[in-house]
Amino acid sequence: MTLDITIKQENQVLTVYLKGELDHHAVSKIKDTIDLNILKAPVKKLVLDMSGVTFMDSSGIGLIVGRFNRIRSFGGSMTIKNPSQTLLKILKMSGIDQLMKIN
């Protein structure tokens, strides 16, 4: 199982498109890629587009909270876009919906 990552930056908005299964194995491979892109340019908003994510466990929660803390330390914000109903269940269960916008 693989997780594909595509990153687009426009103005100060960094949008990360994920496609595949988001577990501990995948998280360890993409975490640094996202962080490097946050660091290399001034980013005020991080958008995580999860429309292509077909599976996520609590490792994904760790990835999201970690990136949220990082972008917040630079005074930025984070939004999650297009999670499936299955993903929404775990996002709500872990309280992510209280930390950031999900739409």
Next chain:
Amino acid sequence: MQPINRMKIEFDSKSTNEAFARVVVAAFAAQLDPTLEDLADLKTSVSEAVTNAIIHGYEQKTGTIYMECILYSNSIKVIIEDHGIGIEDIEKAKTPAFTTKPELERSGMGFSVMESFMDTLHIESEKGKGTKIIMTKRFSRD
């Protein structure tokens, strides 16, 4: 309650096997024709248990994970066992957001997910001997 089918496998504690384990369990459970939501809950819980064994049980070193599934007429029991370092305080480990590995950005939600997504969760662990997770899921039918 009589089992109608049973399977047992073992595999290395490699992170690539997280997906392997959840797909195998889902394929085995599919013969009961569960709903997609039940299947997703089962896959997520298996992934949590296997990831715990890899990261916490074996601390990302080489080890063997033992997985057994028992099917009943409308439910499944999944047993996932490692012979790693064990859990010192099970109740503390079950506390939402508690993690012994914050440096790895672990959310500490693994046991909460298993408790929430499965119908029963039982944890047996002994320090230095390993951990056994026993969980069951009843399937609702469409």
